[in-house]
Amino acid sequence: MKKPHEIMDRREFLLAGGLVGAGTVAAAAVIVKDRLPEAPQDPTGDSTVRNLTVLKNVKVQENEDPHVRMQRELVKAMSKPVEKRHWIMVIDIRKCIGCHACTIGCVAENKLPPGVVYRPVTTQEFGEYPNVQIRFLPRPCMQCDNPSCVPVCPVKATWKRPDGVVVIDYDKCIGCRYCLNNCPYGARTSDLGRYHTTGEASGAPAGKDRPVEGAVSQWEHEPNNEYAKRWDRKGHNSPAGNARKCHFCLHRLEVGQLPMCVTTCIGRATNFGDSNDPDSLVVQLITKNNVQTLLPHWRNKPQCYYIV
């Protein structure tokens, strides 16, 4: 064992201290830099204004269906720049009958493969027979204002848009699944590249219409339109391999359509709109009712409200 003065000479000691010090300063600098607020990645301003003509020629009627009202409010919100809108969802679980139409509508709209789900509906049973109550709880992405899934992405592939929707850039996502483990709601699922129809041939009757053994049906290769782009998963292209989540059907909003889960809700339990519009249905619902959010103790500030 060396004596203390033999361990390092002064020059070596200074060099070692310099390296450690420089490394520490560099690490602190990059951490601080990335924690500072950044300019939005998405376009803002007039280029994001949409002058939609949906329902333009339909007169406003008293007591009209909430879907029609929300559609009008959607058109109104889209006429503002993106940074002036703030989308929220309000789910009246007293009205939800657990039909799962929203789940299926979402799967169809976004052409979700097996194992990927954006809006499951949970069933909770309370009490004992004969005093039993069943509660259905649809669980879309909460589009949190303080999302725990965003800062953990190592490649800036997910962020919160100016209109409040948390999005994923499928072309950037590396598929590390860190965001999945950082969502308390389990709202992100991984597209592992599976197909519904692989193995469809097994058990199918013989004949010229028999599916090819092991092949994926052509319809599964039809591209989906999430984020108003064309995504074809063939050959493990994105979004296969990516994290995926509900995005409030941004591609539908762009053309004046409500999210698919809202449109398919036969009980009118799911409401959607711009919380920056004080006259909107969603604002009325959250101010006049006893609303709750899921797991508020995580301070994610979820933007999906439940009327209980």
Add this chain to the structure above:
Amino acid sequence: MTHTTLSAQNLEHGASASRWTTVLWILWIILIIGGVIGVVQRLMYGHLAAGYGSYVPWGLWIGLYFLGIGISGGSFIIGAVGFILGVPGFSKPSELRMAIVLSIAAMIPAFIGVDLDLGHMERLYRVLTAPTFTSMIAFNAWMYNIFMIVAVVTWLLSFKNGSVWLKPLLVFGAFLSILFPSQSGVFFEAVRINEFWHSPILSVLFLASAISLGAAGLLLARSVYGLRLATASDRNDEYHAVNWLRIILVLGILVYVVFEFAEFSIALWTTGPHSPNVEFLLFGDYWAVFWILHVLLGIVIPLVLFGTSQKGLWALAALLVTVGFAAARMCILVPGQISGQIPGLQQAFQDARLTYSYHPTSMEYLVGFFMVAVGMAIFYVGMRLSAALASRSQQQA
């Protein structure tokens, strides 16, 4: 794999050297054949043959990744500190090189494991080219790469007599080696919505296990590989070095046990949000991994073996410690993912990949074999290269 250029007389364990060589070659061939099959399956079928899904997104490869990182950091710290302080058995350049080569050999397979785990392997480079340092993945990835550069440069400088940069770089490398295993803990701690992981004790656990794993790796490497022990003094130093490694290992294990007990005892004493995770680990599906692999094989038996004076048994103990800490990694990784926070979510939309359970598949184990085989191969080649370059630099001198 035994250094084939060394004669049996030059090895402290010379009598068993040829036997070790044969055993290790057979083991390596089995691992590489199985491993290649696993990697081919992974490349052909993607993640379809894997056991993880969306509710348990990380599995065996992430556990092995953190194991490799631990061995890497631990062996570098021990090698660098021993060399700088002039600890007998660690003070020669050849002894330093063994630690550095082991460090590199453990880290590269860890990278392979994590890359194979990605949904888009081809985009791994983006972690370096477009990082966000709010993410521990990006921060760790940069630190690993800087560390690798430092490790390679120190390895090269170790062949040069009197380099003024060697010790400063070793200090910097040791600094990084303390940070990145601790940050492996932070990787989990930073998941603020997970009560089981969001505990500062994990950093201590990962650092303690890294030092233990580094000591285990070096003890194993010295036992089965052997360094040139030409004189009685060399043999004496070797004995002291191995004894030091044994002491470090025992202390590291004890620190790990104390902190692990502290963590779990609280959860059992007072029921809290992460009590279900702890109960799953100790008394649920994962009891065998915890009690048999981690506690019995990884702690109890090694401590008994280290209590003997048989160096052969110490090597066995070091191997068991490595297996035990691999299990310990899984004991942190898996229980943290098995309980969802939304009641009934698993039943809401049923799919094999949407369940709160995880068991590695054969493909995952085979890829694990590949990682181990690659690590062994890099260590072997690195040590051969070290010996060749040392011999050349001696001739030039």
